[in-house]
Amino acid sequence: xxxxxxxxxxHVAIIMDGNGRWAKQxxxxxxxxxxxxxxTVRSIIDAARELGIQYLTLYAFSxxxxxxxxxxxxxxxxxxxxxxxxxxxxxxxxxxxxxxxGRIEELPAGPLKELKRAIAATQEFTDWNLVLALxxxxxTELADAARAYADAVVAGREKPEExxxxxxxxxxxxxxxxxxxxxxxxxxxxxxxxxxxxxxxxAEMIFSxxxxxxxxxxxxVTAIEEYQRRERRFGLTGEQVKPPVRVHRPAVNQ
Numbered sequence: 001x002x003x004x005x006x007x008x009x010x011h012v013a014i015i016m017d018g019n020g021r022w023a024k025q026x027x028x029x030x031x032x033x034x035x036x037x038x039x040t041v042r043s044i045i046d047a048a049r050e051l052g053i054q055y056l057t058l059y060a061f062s063x064x065x066x067x068x069x070x071x072x073x074x075x076x077x078x079x080x081x082x083x084x085x086x087x088x089x090x091x092x093x094x095x096x097x098x099x100x101x102g103r104i105e106e107l108p109a110g111p112l113k114e115l116k117r118a119i120a121a122t123q124e125f126t127d128w129n130l131v132l133a134l135x136x137x138x139x140t141e142l143a144d145a146a147r148a149y150a151d152a153v154v155a156g157r158e159k160p161e162e163x164x165x166x167x168x169x170x171x172x173x174x175x176x177x178x179x180x181x182x183x184x185x186x187x188x189x190x191x192x193x194x195x196x197x198x199x200x201x202x203a204e205m206i207f208s209x210x211x212x213x214x215x216x217x218x219x220x221v222t223a224i225e226e227y228q229r230r231e232r233r234f235g236l237t238g239e240q241v242k243p244p245v246r247v248h249r250p251a252v253n254q
Contacts, residue, residue, distance in 0.1 A: 009181035011055035018187030018211030036213035047217035063137030084114035101173035102136030145171035
């Protein structure tokens with residue numbers, strides 16, 4: 001497995017925000033912003049792999065996004081289906097495993113079919129991982145986990161008196177994934193929007209002013225450099241934490 005290098009985050013999660021504003025600034029329909037955002041997704045997947053980030057999680061569609069205008073939701077689902085159909089070969093070529101988190105069975109038949117096909121085609125890969133959060137909400141995830149844990153208690157597989165975070169986390173959508181080291185939100189908004197609330201308990205957070213369609217490898221490098229300047233203590237004191245190893249700025253080819 002390729003090494004992420006000294007102090008490069010193993011897992012980066014991104015709230016991809018600003019597509020609509022990008023389009024509005026240019027007098028374009030919102031869907032044009034989403035189309036441009038898909039192009040950014042492609043470039044950031046490549047950039048993450050080049051930089052040694054082994055897990056990249058993208059907040060693609062939230063459980064609350066169903067409340068948007070029906071024509072926008074329909075267009076987003078069509079873009080998702082097209083992206084999966086076109087990018088599956090690239091994922092296979094680059095040995096990137098596709099994961100999903102969220103209630104994916106509630107997705108329309110077309111994108112769900114392509115999603116399952118891509119997941120099956122990449123399931124043997126271990127070096128690189130792309131996680132798409134689809135129909136995802138952290139509170140929904142926690143409710144589903146609590147329900148599954150309660151069922152396990154009734155079945156005798158769990159003992160409530162032994163409940164701990166490590167036990168409960170086995171029932172989260174992310175049970176087989178490491179927690180994010182770095183969370184990035186684009187567009188200048190400074191909220192988490194119900195995204196990986198439990199998993200990001202100790203993640204470093206960076207809020208970029210750049211709208212998602214304009215987010216480049218250079219912006220990702222800048223976020224990683226800021227991450228490298230942070231001291232991650234996990235409840236310890238600064239004296240207990242070994243100073244992080246700095247790395248040289250990765251080359252940027254735009």
